[in-house]
Amino acid sequence: MNIEKVIAEALEHGFTLAAPLDVSTFDPQQSVRDLCAAGKCRWFGKSWSCPPAKGSVEECGNELKEYSCGIIVQSTAELEDEFDFETIMELGDTHKENFKNFTAWLYDTYGCKMLPLASxxxxxxxxxxxxxxxxxxxxxxxxxxxxxxxxxxxxxxxNNVPASHGKDTFTYISCYLFE
Ligand code: SF4
Incomplete structure (x- = not known):
């Protein structure tokens, strides 16, 4: 897997930032999962892709260890102000579409074991x-x-990647892991 080539392709597919991800930096925490259970996200217990269907934190950690490298991808937009929900929604749709298309491209091109981690x-x-x-x-x-x-x-x-790009911006973040 040539990570630099994958990063270049990610940018071609519309992400505004793509960078290498060191898989040893994963540190699954029960406290994050507790936020899901506490209702921070409305999908807890409503999807096969979310807890508790995902299994325990330990099981998730073991699954992440099956991958040797990865990338972080982001989509960032400037907002007119902090209430610019229209731009945030549009950016979310664009990020999801790019994520779906790039996932399909990766499967077609490499056909390797891969774990897309969505926003x-x-x-x-x-x-x-x-x-x-x-x-x-x-x-x-x-x-x-x-x-x-x-x-x-x-x-x-x-991973030395900004999670935020400043005031009056919004960023969606996802990852891809490769075997
Ligand atoms: S593909 Fe996604 S939305 Fe469909 S059943 Fe599976 S987890 Fe649910």
Whole structure:
């Protein structure tokens, strides 16, 4: 896996920043998962891609150890002001679309074992089948980073990547891990 080439391709696919990710910097924390359970995110217990369906923090940590390298990707936009929700929503849609397209490109190009860690819950289906029905597309399911107990700002700091690009900007952050 040529990480520099993957980074160049990530930028070609529309991300505003792409950088190497040192997988040894992952530090899954129960406290992050506790925030999910406390209702910080409305998807707890509502998706196969989120806790508790993701398994324990320890199981998530073991899964992350199966990967040897990775990249962080970001999409950043300038806001008119802190209430510029229209730009934030548009940026979120763009980031998700770029993430989906780049994930497909990576699978097609490398066909290797890969773990895309998304900025948001899996949205492949109009309504997630959790918990009554099995996941309809486990092979392309998206996995939110926080679901693994990872604090995204901490991960960025440890990899010398800014998690924020200043006042009146907004940034979506995702990762890709490769075997
Ligand atoms: S692929 Fe569908 S069923 Fe599976 S986690 Fe995503 S939304 Fe849920």
């Amino acid at each position: 948001d819950v899996c949205n492949h289906c109009e309504e997630c089948g959790y918990p009554e029905q099995p996941c309809r597309h486990p092979e392309i399911r998206l996995h939110p980073i926080e679901g693994y107990g990872i604090l995204v700002s901490d991960l960025c700091r440890k």
